Amino acid sequence: MPVTFYERLRMKHRTLLRCPCTDAALRDLLLTLPVQLDEIVLTRPALSTEVETIQQFVARLRQHVAAANLVNKQTIIEQLHQALTPLFAG
Numbered sequence: 001m002p003v004t005f006y007e008r009l010r011m012k013h014r015t016l017l018r019c020p021c022t023d024a025a026l027r028d029l030l031l032t033l034p035v036q037l038d039e040i041v042l043t044r045p046a047l048s049t050e051v052e053t054i055q056q057f058v059a060r061l062r063q064h065v066a067a068a069n070l071v072n073k074q075t076i077i078e079q080l081h082q083a084l085t086p087l088f089a090g
Helices: 005-016 023-043 045-068 073-088
Strands: none
Touching (some): 005 023, 005 073, 023 045, 023 073, 045 073
């Protein structure tokens, strides 16, 4: 059975705070996250409000990362983890 975008993102969310994340991995996650979130809305339309809020947050976070060049990576990871939490609350 194939793993859905939702399940993949849930796994990333669970490991985000536990596994050290390289700068490149974090940038890759921030780049691919919008596409994953779009796919989640298609398969789970009830999460559209949460996804829209997270999309806006990720856009702001990507700008911050680009401007600050990952000055405080741990803070960014914690904020991203917190932003994704509403998707998996239920």
